[in-house]
Amino acid sequence: MDLWVVILVGVLALVAGVALGFFIARQYMMSYLKKNPPINEQMLRAMMMQMGQKPSQKKINQMLKAMNNQMK
CATH class of the missing domain: 1.10.20 (Histone, subunit A)
Structure with missing residues (x-):
C-alpha cells in the first residue's frame, strides 16, 4: 500500500512540475517577444x-x- 502512495505522489509531482514549467516558459517568452519584437x-x-x-x-x-x- 505504501508503494502505491509513493508512486502516486511521484507521478503527481512530475505532472505538476511539467505544467508549471510550461506556463512559466510561456509567460517568459511572451514578455520577451513584447520587449523585443x-x-x-x-x-x-x-x-x-x-x-x-x-x-x-x-x-x-x-x-x-x-x-x-x-x-x-
Whole structure:
C-alpha cells in the first residue's frame, strides 16, 4: 500500500512540475517577444527595399499593424 502512495505522489509531482514549467516558459517568452519584437519598422523597410519596392510610411504602418494583429 505504501508503494502505491509513493508512486502516486511521484507521478503527481512530475505532472505538476511539467505544467508549471510550461506556463512559466510561456509567460517568459511572451514578455520577451513584447520587449523585443521579431521585426520592427527599420527591418521591414530594409526588407522591402531589398525586394525592389520603395516603401511608403503608410504601407509600412499597414504591414506592422497586420503583423501585430496576427501575433495577438
